[in-house]
Amino acid sequence: MRGRAARRVAGLIVSAGLLAVAPVFGADTPAEIALTIEQHRFQPEEVRVKAGAPFVLVIANKDATPEEFESKELRIEKVIPGGKTLRLRMPALKPGTYGFVGEFNEATARGRIVAE
Numbered sequence: 001m002r003g004r005a006a007r008r009v010a011g012l013i014v015s016a017g018l019l020a021v022a023p024v025f026g027a028d029t030p031a032e033i034a035l036t037i038e039q040h041r042f043q044p045e046e047v048r049v050k051a052g053a054p055f056v057l058v059i060a061n062k063d064a065t066p067e068e069f070e071s072k073e074l075r076i077e078k079v080i081p082g083g084k085t086l087r088l089r090m091p092a093l094k095p096g097t098y099g100f101v102g103e104f105n106e107a108t109a110r111g112r113i114v115a116e
Helices: 002-027
Strands: 031-038 041-043 046-049 055-061 067-071 076-080 085-090 096-102 110-115
Touching: 031 046, 055 067, 055 076, 076 085
Parallel strands: 031 055, 046 110
Antiparallel strands: 031 041, 055 085, 067 076, 067 096, 096 110
């Protein structure tokens, strides 16, 4: 009887500990921002994010050809193959506007991230 009670108490303590930790995981999950490349253009052209908070850009290239996501201000260059999706972890940004281009189609593939 004593062993059963001890196991029950231990189980309750572990459960309470997991419940106390669970919200912390959700709070640290960065926001995901969808960005699509189609017909050599980024959609949307402007992405708004919370300044001071990291986020994830989920870039889906719907074109058949590869495109390079490049931002000189953010020092990022990533090639996204045609028909593929890339998850790009972004750091917390200071308030401001950060331009980006599709280097393979710079005339049409342009956009900006606005951190506010």
